[in-house]
Amino acid sequence: MLTSGEKASDIVHKKLLASGGTAVIPLQRGEPCTIMLVDKECAITSDKLNGFRYGLSVFDVIVELLQHSPQGKARKGNSRGPEDKVGRGRCTADTVVGAIAIHYFEKKIGESCFDPVFVLAAVLEWAGIAKNERGFVQLI
Structure with a gap:
């Protein structure tokens, strides 16, 4: 749970450091997922993210x-989906994937983006910040 002035990125960073920089966490359906700090402990990656790395600030974007x-x-x-481009379909600014695309990657309306939410939402739950529900993410 976030307290006043706390940043999600700091909580995730501290928890990963306490785990030696690597942790195995459950995805929403219980499948194991290995997450790790990379890039001088400024980013996170996972065995499920096809080599993509996300700066820890992505968690602040989601929490905002x-x-x-x-x-x-x-x-x-x-x-x-073919209609799910940034700002359209199921990738609008009021969704987690849309917020990441627009505010983290600075994608423009109509562009394509990778959907990392299944891992990032699991990290937020593991860190005690948000509940990773089917189809939704909710602050704790």
Whole structure:
């Protein structure tokens, strides 16, 4: 749970450092996922992210969306369908995947993006910041 002035990125960083920089966490359906600090402990990657690395600030982007969403809850969204481009379909700014695309990657409306939410939402739950629900992420 976040307290006033705390950043999600700092919580995830501290928890990973306490785990030696690597942890095995459960995904939403219980499948194991290995996460690790990389890039001089400034980013995270996973065995499920096809080599993609995310700066820890991605967690602050997600939490900011949740803090401005009703009941601290937002749809995960999707970027895999033919209509699911940034700002369209299930990849709008009010979804977690859309917020990451727009505010983290600075993608433009209509562009394609990778959908990392299944891992990043699991990290937020592991860190005690948000609940990784089916189709939604909600602040604890």
